[in-house]
Amino acid sequence: MKSIPISLTCLLALAGCQVMPDRLPQAEPAPAASCYFPTTAEAALETSVDVLTEWGFTLDATDTTLGLISASRERPLHGYYDRYDDSYGHGMRVFGGLGLGRGGSGIGIGFGGIGFAGGVGEQPVEVERVSLLVNDAHVRISRDIRRFDHWGDQRESYSASNDDFCQRFQARFEQSAPVLRSSPL
Template sequence: MKSIPISLTCLLALAGCQVAPDRLPQAEPAPAASCYFPSTEEQALETSVAVLTEWGFTLDSTDTTLGLISASRERPLHGYYDPYDNAYGYGSGMRLFGGLGIGRGGSGIGFGVGGMGFGGGMGHQPVEVERVSLFVNDAHIRISRDIRRFDYAGDLRESYSASNDDFCRRFQATFEQSLPANGRPL
């Protein structure tokens, strides 16, 4: 009988410990009911684009045959507190890449400093990116919105679903006000 190496045995034991997720990913919190509303407007895509651009969004992509619109807007976060900034004991706003070393070799002493980044990132600002996707079908409009916050180094720090009742009701009210009697956006 052939012996099985210990590393293979450990690998097989660890492979048996892997657990599959018990549910598929989903938006949390769930989108508000007001994010799905009826619209019999023929020009719903054009009106939706007009509302989003009026609110300061930039169109990222559109597919008129599918009825999809994707838009986003970005704003700087002045004084944004990063809850993860001091998580590893480096201090507020300090990042250390590389290392610090002192060595002695032959007839001299060497001192080396690895790449270091301190402070708020010169010229960089924490930002919040708000993304909105709209799906317009024959008789309804569905809104999906999320917000992502990035720190001064461009690392994602917070991300959450923001398809809340307030935003969707404001969108629906503005959408309906933008529709004149003849069906064309103002």
């Protein structure tokens, strides 16, 4: 009888411990009900673009056949500070490390890369992205916010499809949207 190596036995035992998620990823928190509203606007896509650009968003992508608009805006975060990001001191960032080793017939030494001034003078930013889907006389809004520190590393990300933003968008949309006129028979 063949013997099974202990490493293979451990590997098979660990493979049996893998767990599948019980649900697919979802937006947390769920989008507010006001982020999906009916419209009778004649040019809903154009009106949506007008509202977003009026609010300082820049169009990232549009697809008129699908009725999709994607826009974003960026603002500096003055005073944003991550208290746990001071591990490398001010103005220096280490990308590697120091290693010493001895092989069978030789001795080796290695140094990791050290980056100076990366991120010094850079401003932490908040990026707000909005996607709109306009179809079947309805508008659906999806919004998320991401915050980046002065190194350019993402520190926070969350779904921001809340009542406040969606209700303000809907009110401004309805103020500036031309309404469909029924044709006389």
